[in-house]
Amino acid sequence: MLWAVALFLITAFILKHWLSSKSFNLPPGPRGLPLIGHFHLLGRLPHISLQQLSKRYGPLFHLRLGSVPVFVVSSPEMAKEFLKNHDTEFAYRPRNNAVSIVMDCRSMSFSPYGDYWKKLRKLCATEIFTAKRVSMNTQIIRDELWELSGELLRASKAGQVVGVRPHLRALSFNVMTRILMKKTYFGSKASGDPAIAKEASNFIAMIDEILEVGAAFSITDYFPYLSWLDLVARRAKVAGDKMNGFLQKVLDEQRPGEVPDFVEITRSHIGNDAGNLRALLMDLLLGGSETSSTVTEWALAELLHHPDWMVKAQQEIESVVGRTRMVEEGDISKLEVLNAIIKESFRLHPPIALLVPHASIEAQKVAGYDIPKNATLLVNVYAIGRDPQVWSDPLEFQPQRFIGSNIGVSGQDFELLPFGSGKRSCPGLALGLRNVQLVLSNLLHGFEWEFPGSPKDQPMGEAMGIVNFMAHTLKARITPRLHESAYTTLQLTE
Numbered sequence: 001m002l003w004a005v006a007l008f009l010i011t012a013f014i015l016k017h018w019l020s021s022k023s024f025n026l027p028p029g030p031r032g033l034p035l036i037g038h039f040h041l042l043g044r045l046p047h048i049s050l051q052q053l054s055k056r057y058g059p060l061f062h063l064r065l066g067s068v069p070v071f072v073v074s075s076p077e078m079a080k081e082f083l084k085n086h087d088t089e090f091a092y093r094p095r096n097n098a099v100s101i102v103m104d105c106r107s108m109s110f111s112p113y114g115d116y117w118k119k120l121r122k123l124c125a126t127e128i129f130t131a132k133r134v135s136m137n138t139q140i141i142r143d144e145l146w147e148l149s150g151e152l153l154r155a156s157k158a159g160q161v162v163g164v165r166p167h168l169r170a171l172s173f174n175v176m177t178r179i180l181m182k183k184t185y186f187g188s189k190a191s192g193d194p195a196i197a198k199e200a201s202n203f204i205a206m207i208d209e210i211l212e213v214g215a216a217f218s219i220t221d222y223f224p225y226l227s228w229l230d231l232v233a234r235r236a237k238v239a240g241d242k243m244n245g246f247l248q249k250v251l252d253e254q255r256p257g258e259v260p261d262f263v264e265i266t267r268s269h270i271g272n273d274a275g276n277l278r279a280l281l282m283d284l285l286l287g288g289s290e291t292s293s294t295v296t297e298w299a300l301a302e303l304l305h306h307p308d309w310m311v312k313a314q315q316e317i318e319s320v321v322g323r324t325r326m327v328e329e330g331d332i333s334k335l336e337v338l339n340a341i342i343k344e345s346f347r348l349h350p351p352i353a354l355l356v357p358h359a360s361i362e363a364q365k366v367a368g369y370d371i372p373k374n375a376t377l378l379v380n381v382y383a384i385g386r387d388p389q390v391w392s393d394p395l396e397f398q399p400q401r402f403i404g405s406n407i408g409v410s411g412q413d414f415e416l417l418p419f420g421s422g423k424r425s426c427p428g429l430a431l432g433l434r435n436v437q438l439v440l441s442n443l444l445h446g447f448e449w450e451f452p453g454s455p456k457d458q459p460m461g462e463a464m465g466i467v468n469f470m471a472h473t474l475k476a477r478i479t480p481r482l483h484e485s486a487y488t489t490l491q492l493t494e
């Protein structure tokens with residue numbers, strides 16, 4: 001009897017699905033399983049599973065994850081179709097239960113396209129990420145680089161092998177917390193105080209947990225009727241409470257007259273609601289920290305595997321900067337090789353491989369296909385970066401492809417979209433890019449880098465998560481290239 005009921009339900013489900021897909025002109029896609037749809041086709045690294053599927057089903061294909069229709073874009077032309085020609089229609093975000101819990105539904109990254117989101121984006125464009133502020137913030141990046149150079153000089157004198165990621169991560173976190181909260185959690189300024197050191201390690205653990213929870217499979221998003229089984233939601237509640245408590249303490253600690261600029265400006269735009277302030281702080285902290293350090297680590301790893309490009313970059317920097325000072329903001333536009341290396345690293349290792357998922361709340365017709373309402377859109381920028389129809393020798397690290405080329409990373413060229421494109425593209429592009437350019441150029445100018453052992457001991461695999469980390473943190477032996485006085489030119493002089 002049970003078998004008969006089960007068979008009836010499955011047949012009814014398949015028939016309903018088949019009939020509904022017949023009445024729509026859907027893009028191609030693989031056959032799904034009852035109830036779960038295509039979850040079984042997604043491996044540990046979904047952008048790679050989806051890249052493989054695009055080889056079979058083309059530049060736009062569709063899947064079903066539980067009850068959610070998902071459309072996957074894997075070519076520059078299709079990316080342009082959705083992110084430019086249908087930008088507004090796909091400027092929404094799909095439901096993300098974990099993020100809603102952590103940020104109390106007020107995050108900029110996951111807010112629906114509407115008045116509140118527009119207010120936040122306007123605040124970013126007119127106040128937080130203006131050219132003047134990015135230039136002021138560049139001073140903070142340089143000061144943190146000064147701190148990092150000191151650590152690297154000490155490590156090189158002691159003959160230590162350096163694990164690169166913790167240093168880059170600490171730098172990026174300090175840059176963001178100094179900009180947003182006027183606080184420094186890592187390095188010599190913080191390590192003297194055990195209370196700050198403890199706060200810093202709690203802070204990093206919280207960020208890791210939130211990134212993990214954000215990337216985890218939350219059953220509520222795909223099977224809303226099973227939300228009572230959602231363990232991720234419970235973890236999200238614990239992580240969100242901790243992070244919100246931490247940020248509230250930061251806000252409370254500011255005495256009148258000592259309020260950080262960022263909070264002051266934000267209050268004047270979106271009001272004094274503590275929940276809104278905390279959500280924006282968290283959004284910018286999460287968005288701004290891991291992305292820049294991740295791509296810098298990938299770039300360094302590629303250069304260690306391609307020492308001819310390391311030498312080319314160092315020679316170019318030396319010809320522009322000389323040997324008596326470190327690289328400054330004004331030098332960057334003259335460093336063609338460096339910028340080509342950064343673009344090539346973004347092409348092969350975009351930090352957010354599928355962008356943040358987009359969604360449309362209404363049914364749409366795009367490129368002749370029917371896209372139903374509440375569909376999720378994934379743009380596989382990783383697959384576009386490695387497509388042989390777009391790039392020659394796509395798996396090779398060949399920065400020369402960008403020398404003399406007009407292709408940029410700002411979202412106008414759909415073959416290279418590390419920051420996305422259109423309305424939902426990254427508001428922190430200028431700051432994030434400046435961070436990567438300054439950090440990478442100064443690390444190359446200031447130090448010789450080599451693998452501690454054979455290059456084969458440093459695999460280039462990827463770890464699972466929202467941000468596309470190296471699976472094995474980069475390890476290197478470094479030696480200073482310049483006289484010690486040159487490093488002091490990074491110091492803040494105000």
Ligand code: HEM
Pocket residue numbers: 108109110121283284285287288289291292295351352355356357358417418419420421423424425426427428429431432433436
């Ligand atoms: C190398 C550095 C960075 C990379 C590669 C990067 C990449 C991205 C990408 C791919 C998106 C999603 C675009 C889309 O959905 O179409 C995004 C969104 C976002 N990024 Fe960045 N980002 C970086 C740095 C930053 C920085 C420094 C900040 C802030 C301080 C930031 C804050 C945000 C926010 C708030 C969003 C959500 C925007 C929205 O939904 O309206 N990012 N970023």
